[in-house]
Amino acid sequence: IDLDELLVSVRLATGIAPQPALRFGDDKPLPATIIARSPTMHDLFRDAALVASSECRILLTGESGVGKEVLADLIHAWSSRTGGPMVKVNCAAIPETLLESELFGHEKGAFTGAVALRVGRFELANGGTIFLDEIGDMSPKLQSKLLRVTQDGCFQRVGSNTEIQTNTRILAATNHNLEEAVKTGNFREDLYYRLNVVELNIPPLRERTDDILPLASHFIGVFTQGRARFSSSVADCLGRYAWP
DSSP: OOHHHHHHHHHHHHOOSOOOOOBSSTTOBOOTTOOOOSHHHHHHHHHHHHHHTSOOOEEEEOSTTSOHHHHHHHHHHHSTTTTSOEEEEETTTSOHHHHHHHHHEEOTTSSTTOOSOEEOHHHHTTTSEEEEETGGGSOHHHHHHHHHHHHHSEEOOBTOOOOEEOOOEEEEEESSOHHHHHHTTSSOHHHHHHHOSEEEEOOOGGGOGGGHHHHHHHHHHHHTTTOOOOOHHHHHHHHHOOOO
């Protein structure tokens, strides 16, 4: 019997002596809602802690569902902008005809249906962070407008000639290979390098199997209000099964 493994198994089974919150610096504790035990994720959080306090733009990459938005929230919370707004935009969920207005706002009467002035997300995010999810699905036309914001922080509302300045940190995320998209002409090279000042890649769960059992234990506790636990055989299966 490996006594360390036995101790971990007993603690998991009984819920006694949970591990203390991980910290990645004096002022950067990992929230209890983030379950991560694998060395790969700890390395990722250390990198995130290092760049969070800077003003650099960050590109978050990884497959759908790996937690890019969770990491974006963490970076904002660890940054000097934590007191400012955290504004999120899913670029794939908004039709192209509406996305420009969503990002930059519009003036009253700018187009059919624009019955009132609308403040865009970049304006709302002034002093804080904007998270552009699924940036790889943005059209070339909007990519050029986004490039302007990354260059000097200026934009215009739809239907206006007035320049608006915003002090917003951009975090972008994608599940696409943007390098390939640049090669095929589907994504602007200059925008790619402006967004990808630092890249943080989140590995899928199948590449960090150490996190499977802690995640499963967390969710079974949530769904049963702590009234259930895994048997040793199920725990062994969760820890050893090749996912997917």
